[in-house]
Amino acid sequence: xxxxxxxxxxxxxxxxxxxxxxxxxxxxxxxxxxxxxxxxxxxxxxxxxxxxxxxxxxxxxxxxxxxxxxxxxxxxxxxxxxxxxxxxxxxxxxxxxxxxxxxxxxxxxxxxxxxxxxxxxxxxxxxxxxxxxxxxxxxxxxxxxxxxxxxxxxxxxxxxxxxxxxxxxxxxxxxxxxxxxxxxxxxxxxxxxxxxxxxxxxxxxxxxxxxxxxxxxxxxxxxxxxxxxxxxxxxxxxxxxxxxxxxxxxxxx
Amino acid sequence: xxxxxxxxxxxxxxxxxxxxxxxxxxxxxxxxxxxxxxxxxxxxxxxxxxxxxxxxxxxxxxxxxxxxxxxxxxxxxxxxxxxxxxxxxxxxxxxxxxxxxxxxxxxxxxxxxxxxxxxxxxxxxxxxxxxxxxxxxxxxxxxxxxxxxxxxxxxxxxxxxxxxxxxxxxxxxxxxxxxxxxxxxxxxxxxxxxxxxxxxxxxxxxxxxxxxxxxxxxxxxxxxxxxxxxxxxxxxxxxxxxxxxxxxxxxxxxxxxxxxxxxxxxxxxxxxxxxxxxxxxxxxxxxxxxxxxxxxxxxxxxxxxxxx
Numbered sequence: 001x002x003x004x005x006x007x008x009x010x011x012x013x014x015x016x017x018x019x020x021x022x023x024x025x026x027x028x029x030x031x032x033x034x035x036x037x038x039x040x041x042x043x044x045x046x047x048x049x050x051x052x053x054x055x056x057x058x059x060x061x062x063x064x065x066x067x068x069x070x071x072x073x074x075x076x077x078x079x080x081x082x083x084x085x086x087x088x089x090x091x092x093x094x095x096x097x098x099x100x101x102x103x104x105x106x107x108x109x110x111x112x113x114x115x116x117x118x119x120x121x122x123x124x125x126x127x128x129x130x131x132x133x134x135x136x137x138x139x140x141x142x143x144x145x146x147x148x149x150x151x152x153x154x155x156x157x158x159x160x161x162x163x164x165x166x167x168x169x170x171x172x173x174x175x176x177x178x179x180x181x182x183x184x185x186x187x188x189x190x191x192x193x194x195x196x197x198x199x200x201x202x203x204x205x206x207x208x209x210x211x212x213x214x215x216x217x218x219x220x221x222x223x224x225x226x227x228x229x230x231x232x233x234x235x236x237x238x239x240x241x242x243x244x245x246x247x248x249x250x251x252x253x
Numbered sequence: 254x255x256x257x258x259x260x261x262x263x264x265x266x267x268x269x270x271x272x273x274x275x276x277x278x279x280x281x282x283x284x285x286x287x288x289x290x291x292x293x294x295x296x297x298x299x300x301x302x303x304x305x306x307x308x309x310x311x312x313x314x315x316x317x318x319x320x321x322x323x324x325x326x327x328x329x330x331x332x333x334x335x336x337x338x339x340x341x342x343x344x345x346x347x348x349x350x351x352x353x354x355x356x357x358x359x360x361x362x363x364x365x366x367x368x369x370x371x372x373x374x375x376x377x378x379x380x381x382x383x384x385x386x387x388x389x390x391x392x393x394x395x396x397x398x399x400x401x402x403x404x405x406x407x408x409x410x411x412x413x414x415x416x417x418x419x420x421x422x423x424x425x426x427x428x429x430x431x432x433x434x435x436x437x438x439x440x441x442x443x444x445x446x447x448x449x450x451x452x453x454x455x456x457x458x459x460x461x462x463x464x465x466x467x468x469x470x471x472x473x474x475x476x477x478x479x480x481x482x483x484x485x486x487x488x489x490x491x492x493x494x495x496x497x498x499x500x501x502x503x504x505x506x507x508x509x510x511x512x513x514x515x516x517x518x519x520x521x522x523x524x525x526x527x528x529x530x531x532x533x534x535x536x537x538x539x540x541x542x543x544x545x546x547x548x549x550x551x552x553x554x555x556x557x558x559x560x561x
Binding site: 052054074075076077078079083084086090091092093094095099102103104106107109110116117118119160161164 | 423426427428429431432434435437438439441442443444445446447448449450502
């Protein structure tokens with residue numbers, strides 16, 4: 001039995017009168033890829049933002065590695081080893097690829113004053129170079145983030161998150177807008193990160209091709225409520241899921 | 254090439270007082286002071302992206318602290334320079350804690366209001382600032398040696414400037430410098446990377462106040478008189494224009510802007526009534542046609558010219 005690295009317990013989020021997420025629970029096992037899917041407006045991103053501490057749940061608990069992080073500030077997440085990417089790209093646009101990734105390693109550049117003053121802390125640089133090579137951004141090291149094409153910008157989001165050296169990686173639609181070839185290499189990279197580096201990934205994604213291929217478990221949300229959970233196979237054949245995505249008739253067909 | 258240029262500049266700066274008139278040395282001191290002021294504004298606006306418009310107030314705090322340290326306490330020069338920076342930074346920290354809850358135009362307005370309030374304090378706090386009569390600044394002394402003219406002050410002013418330029422470079426390359434730029438580019442992403450956004454903004458604000466305070470102390474070394482009139486919004490705008498002319502966000506631009514625009518403003522002293530109109534026009538023209546500053550503009554056009 002694998003350890004549950006992340007536990008979301010009965011989380012409810014209300015925006016005024018609107019219930020965006022309703023009594024939602026989720027367990028993510030260490031060393032697995034867990035996908036959170038659902039139609040538009042199902043509450044996926046809201047849940048995602050609660051876990052990364054950008055939103056505050058109205059009630060419920062979020063536990064990471066046996067520590068309650070329900071009230072921890074967002075800026076502490078990197079120190080816990082939780083990294084996130086952003087759905088609508090939040091790169092440091094005017095900075096180079098290298099600098100973007102270096103800021104990802106911010107929490108590892110601390111220590112004594114001389115350490116903090118270092119332009120390229122040797123202890124951190126090796127990991128940074130490794131991340132840049134692994135994400136295929138090597139040739140663009142000195143390019144400004146805003147000058148990269150969309151696919152590489154998405155990769156840079158991922159690279160920057162990896163520089164945190166996370167234990168839990170939260171990815172918000174990493175494949176949205178990517179070409180098939182790019183999705184395939186993202187698939188390989190994520191699988192490799194989990195299998196060889198023991199990373200745990202929670203991914204919100206609409207691209208079913210990727211979700212079905214990489215996920216160990218899939219949770220389906222609709223109207224803020226969990227409607228199904230299981231392996232990709234189980235979820236794919238669940239009538240409630242088919243109904244949520246395609247309508248009632250499709251479910252009975 | 255770069256090192257040669259740097260050496261040439263150094264050589265020029267060292268022989269300058271030997272070959273030029275007193276006025277030129279005075280001007281050099283003034284330009285070096287503006288350079289440090291510009292570096293301070295570069296840190297808070299250019300690096301951290303926080304629109305602070307209180308530079309003149311911190312400059313004033315530096316001047317008066319330095320004056321007080323000389324007359325009342327008789328502190329040695331290095332100590333009074335440090336004290337000027339620290340007092341300005343401390344005030345900056347207090348103001349920053351309040352003002353940095355706001356952003357963009359609101360932050361600009363809040364810091365502008367603080368600047369105006371400080372000018373009023375300078376005008377009213379007669380025992381320290383001399384009030385509307387202005388303050389005669391006694392000569393500073395270094396190692397028992399009294400600095401009584403521009404020529405004697407110049408090496409000290411130059412040394413402080415070089416120290417502050419060096420500090421700016423070290424800060425920019427450090428973890429804190431990276432955090433500044435992260436906050437400027439995207440606050441949410443900075444948060445997700447574990448950057449404490451509020452603390453980082455505050456650090457930028459206090460550092461920029463420190464620089465302005467040191468610039469004030471530099472002014473007090475070679476100057477004999479200060480009136481609150483020259484510590485108002487006008488001075489802040491002058492520094493802002495220098496940084497924009499040089500190129501916002503560019504470190505060498507901040508220095509170049511201080512020197513080029515400092516010379517222009519000195520020329521404009523012949524026509525004081527048009528001075529502000531001309532500053533305003535230059536600011537607008539640059540924001541419209543050369544938003545990356547004079548040097549980037551020249552560079553781009555040279556490249557285009559070379560290609561044609």
